[in-house]
Amino acid sequence: MKNANILITGANGFTGRHACRHFHGKGMRITALARNVVDSGAPHVEWKKCDLTDKDQVYAVVRETMPDYVLHLAGRNSVPESWLDPVSYMEANFVSTLYLLDALREIKRDCPILVVGSALGSSLSTNSSALHPYALSKWFQVIASQEWGRFYKQRILIAQPSNLIGPGHSNGICGLLAKAVTDLERGKDVPPFSFTSLLEQRDFLDVRDAVNAYESILFHGVSGEIYQLGSGSVRTLAAALACFQAMTTIKLQIQVKHRPLPFVPEPVDNGKMSAFDWKPMIPFERSLQDMLTFFREQQ
Template sequence: MTKQKLIITGATGFTGIHACRYFHQAGYEVIGVSRQPSKIGNNQVHFESCDLTNKEELSDLIQRNKPDRVLHLAGQNHVPSSWSNPIASLETNTISTAYLLEAIRQQTPNCKVLVVGSALQFDVNDITTLDHPYSLSKTLQVLVAQSWELLYEMNIVIAKPSNLIGPGKSNGVCSILARKVAEMELLGAEKVLTVNNLLAQRDFLDVRDAVCGYEILFKKGQSGSMHDMNSGLPKYLKEITSSLQAISSIDFTVESVKDKLEEKISKLPSDLLLENMPALIPFEKSIEDILNYQRGLLR
């Protein structure tokens, strides 16, 4: 049986590294794409360097590889950076998606594409829900994907994951806190963990469960559909700090800057396929793996 050829953009990013490993083990012929040259998975994954904001370079990539499926993970996902350089966020998240979909439409129109959006998208019917340029860029990215699916009858599915956690390089709150604890353990940093609001509540989904969910969407997701992906078990920030205290090799205290609930907690619309996903990886295991990863960086 011929392997399905899968291009994964953003292959060297937090989710991309896990996705390359997972889909290779699942039997796909994986082509990892990133702007910077790199080697992924001990030569188990074919790697190509490509700037997705360069439409000629991108078109050549699709023409040469003719993928059966594309998992589009690449993008700028740092909210503060979107404030300082909003145009770069629009180019990286929105324009590059249009270039990618157009190249696929022209070169391999039967390819199934999974575009990964963000829980930080805003409601296009209420502009007051727009909080930052990053949200704008991801919302427009999804609108582009939906438009290409509608106008050109392409096979495009959209995933909208909640906060992804797990071992690896991440700017998420769990990784930031775990790194601080690892610095206390290994570098002698002050044994105080300062957080903004212990009662802030968010949904967390392990990145390894999310990648498994992406394969489900490749197999079962209907073209034009958007699927929320979450654990359905929101956690308070206090639960994260308590988990870290329970598994740390040292004792440390936790200080809270705020002790009231967040005024606004975004709620994802219901989804029949991947909402309230059964966690294959327990939350406590996610936190432990994140801490071990941060420890490894410091050793």
């Protein structure tokens, strides 16, 4: 795979930045797509602006770059925001994926693409209805990707990671907590951190472990398969909060709304990843410590 060109969508995001570093380390040429911000501080990456909800832009960038592989990370991922603007979530997560798949079908059909969905989107396979518009948009994305590959004989692979954590800017609960901790340590005025319930459970997986898995799936995975990725253990938000508290001398102020739990997550089945000899390597506590270190080093 050395010197092959990989196109990474959502490259300026939390996972995208890790993916750019990872695949550059494998000797690949990186074409990074971002909607608005182009990070010129990464000399090993060729950055291109592209709005994936604009069909013409998508076709143009595929025609210009002619990728050997595509890692599709772009999308929107805020559950509260999806309630306020559901149609934009369908456009960002579902319609944009169709544009990308169809551009590859017409221009570079032999190019494998890994579509990164969400474990929240998989809830529709066991529940009768979606929990929120975000989950629905990711479910549409996965179903469309599977069927598109079947229709047009394209090599389309799907990953469904659990909640990703690790160093970098993230809108996940642990990322927001890490930022709040370091702001408090700097003496900033931070409002109490709000939880729906401390009993809510999550499977947390380090983003660096996830990107390692994406490499194996993209290069060796079976078209049409859905590869679930998780840490293998579930923690309450209370346990995550306790870990953060143990890593700082500042007392965290929290607010608990005591609303009913939205759902109890099912254990993530990593079984299909055994074919690649992949397993999570980074402990939860190290992930949190690396997150705090990242924010503590920010100016």
